[in-house]
Amino acid sequence: MPRLLNINNYHYRRGGSDVVYLEHAQLFGDLGWDNAFFSMHHPQNLPTPWSRFFIDELEFGHAYSLPQKLGMAGKVVWSLEAQRKLRALLAEYPADVAHLHCIYHHLSPAILPTLKAAGVAVVMTAHDLKIACPAYKMLNATGVCERCKGGNYLNVVRHRCIKDSAAASAIVAAEAMVHGLLGTYRKHADRIAVPSRFFLEKFVEWGWPRDKFVYIPNYVDASRFEPACEPGAAFLYFGRLAEEKGIATLIRAAAAAKTPLRIVGTGPLDAELRALAASLAAPVEFLGYRTGRELHDLVRAARAVVLPSEWYENAPMSVLESQALGKPVIGADIGGIPELVEHGHTGWIFPSRDTGALAAALREVAGTPDARLAEIGRAARQHVEAHFSRDRYVAAMQALYASLGVRNPSAHLEAAGHAH
Structure with a gap:
């Protein structure tokens, strides 16, 4: 049976993207896929045997010493801990496909090259505009903002786009610059699923190749x-x-x-x-x-x-x-x-x-x-x-995984039947 590794910062129903992460895994589990999870420790997390591989909690609202804050800033840009723990998980669970949801600032984009080095197909759902806009929303105190189009991420610091904080904005601007230069998402994400055509067109407008994206709308049961x-x-x-x-x-x-x-x-x-x-x-x-x-x-x-x-x-x-x-x-x-x-x-x-x-x-x-x-x-x-049905969502996701060489369980069973 195919192995699906579900990846998200939080392993509980904190917000809309976290709900999608958990429900997506449930949908594919019901279809006969094998699920594993990679996330961050948090007191509200749902229990899972995979938590032994989760990274340490990293919450920016907590009180930390200066050395801790500097360490956190480094993890936002490139988390060596996330890479190490993910490698340990993959050694035990050789995933066929990893589906990433929200990974920024906690797990960090450093996990993408780790997945590719292990030969795992990488799919990401764009729940926000982060891969284009360092501040997620193309929004700041002045309203809708697209000043970073073209890659001038110093605008993030100039306009204090992250929590009206120069320090937090500088860290996030550095993160965007590093991963822009390395091409982390462009090189290592095989496909990006987008729930709206608007987001797809906005990414293309900002210079992303159209063939990187697949429009798959959200669903309601x-x-x-x-x-x-x-x-x-x-x-x-x-x-x-x-x-x-x-x-x-x-x-x-x-x-x-x-x-x-x-x-x-x-x-x-x-x-x-x-x-x-x-x-x-x-x-x-x-x-x-x-x-x-x-x-x-x-x-x-x-x-x-x-x-x-x-x-x-x-x-x-x-x-x-x-x-x-x-x-x-x-x-x-x-x-x-x-x-x-x-x-x-x-x-x-x-x-x-x-x-x-x-x-x-x-x-x-x-x-x-x-x-x-x-x-x-x-x-x-x-x-x-x-x-916007569940069946349409599942069919579109299965087609996306199949396009990356990952067959659904019925295809595996058919292949086994032909072999006999």
């Missing part, structure tokens, strides 16, 4: 989402309360349109957004952190879900999950969002950062007959089932 297409009265935002999410624009639009809005989530702008809503007397209700069935119930009760992003979103799961629950989405025309929302059929698209346009969209949807909104909700559900 629609069978786990019970839809309710009948619309409620209030609009809903759910997600992180951060600057780039455009929630201030949404609150101003809701105040102008006089449409009820519920906001679910926590984040650094929590207090600031509450104060803004109060100052505008906006019809906004803050519901804090919700998850699981409670969150699904809030989505089902909504008139529509709004994603007012002001940065290059990749392929937000919140859109696909809302559609699976039978809800139209009002999305900003930025990043990969327009690929997921068909204007007038499964939802609405408006110009990012445009308060007036978003207010007009809210008024339009508020005034749309319930029967028509239910029809759009049903179309959204059908859209997810047709284009």
